[in-house]
Amino acid sequence: MMVDQRANLEIRPVTIEYLEQFNDLLRYVFQVTDQEVSDSGYEEGELERAKRPVLEKSDVIGWFNGDELISQLAIYPCEVNIHGQLFKMAGLTGVGTYPEFAGHGLMHDLIKVGLDRMRANQQWISYLYPYNIPFYRKKGWEIMSDQLTYDIRDSQLPKQRPVAGHVERLDIDDPDVIETYNRFAHQNHGAMIRNELNWDEYWRWENEEERIAGVYYDQNEQPMGYVLYWIANEVFHVKEMIYLNQEARIGLWNFISAHYSMVDHVKGHLYQDEPISFLLDDGDIEQTIQPYFMARIVDVQEFLKAYPFETDGHAFHFVLTDPLADWNNGTFGVYWNDQGKVHITKRPVGDPVECDIQTLTTMLMSYRRPSYLAKIERLKADRKTLKNLENIIPMEQPYFSDYF
Structure with a gap:
């Protein structure tokens, strides 16, 4: 793209009539294959329709070459808990430019406009998942959280310990799952207060029909924690485990350990500075840690x-x-x-x-x-x-x- 060609480009909102172009650019930039879409449980055309609320509820802007969308970013309206204080948060996502238009500062200018819009919307902080940490560092973002991945052999699972409550298996969108997470998020620094759009995005690339929620109830039948999981190829996969007290943590691990005869490994993720090895009798487990969000x-x-x-x-x-x-x-x-x-x-x-x-x-x-x-x-x-x-x-x- 010659410098003088940039005069023909303009930044403007990406409205609903550009939904197909919005999705095409996303899938091209992030190399999302039809097989990956199918594996996530989507039928033909369903993912595109599922992304429609993003354009309707988010602030999406892009560079246009005439009527062609060539570069874009989306700003999700979010809310997060920062040390007990709720903040409006701008979730930056869908960032991408077609390669033939790269290297000319389009994204630099687009992010500057995005920051102006965040400020106008009183979103004093922004989060993003970085596909390129150095790129976003140059734009002012910095690492704020880690993801810890663990692999526990069946012989290392904690032994059953008595608790007053019990676990029930429920659908992942059960009201008790939503309510338990909401209480957790209001008590934990950094966490997102998930609205409907946030929950949809949380499950976007998961096959929801294969996911299960194990909810821990205390002796008063109050939900105090959950584990979101699936079992495949003799592996118990933990997507997320949260708990409001240690009784719930023990109760959830009792539930996982009860699968001893069904699985060879338990694999999952943690999102806080609490190495799981310290909580196990046999802490000689495989753990990796990597930056997660900025x-x-x-x-x-x-x-x-x-x-x-x-x-x-x-x-x-x-x-x-x-x-x-x-x-x-x-x-x-x-x-x-x-x-x-x-x-x-x-x-x-x-x-x-x-x-x-x-x-x-x-x-x-x-x-x-x-x-x-x-x-x-x-x-x-x-x-x-x-x-x-x-x-x-x-x-x-x-x-x-x-x-x-």
């Missing part, structure tokens, strides 16, 4: 105003750089009044903390601590200010098990 603060001033600091602290100021969002470049002072209410100012109150938007995001999401970030020279501050940051930023690491 996050980005969209508007630093507004995010800091709403951020639930652990406690009052000493006044300080951030000196920030942001590669795309100009409004995040500069000084952001943080101080507390006599009533303990946080105030954000453009004045340089207290001592400086110098970092980029990526480092600020991963620090405030508690994926990495201030002292560690200073040690690896991602953040610059004196010892007193670092201690202040350690005190005011909550310790709980993020949980995020969704995918979009």
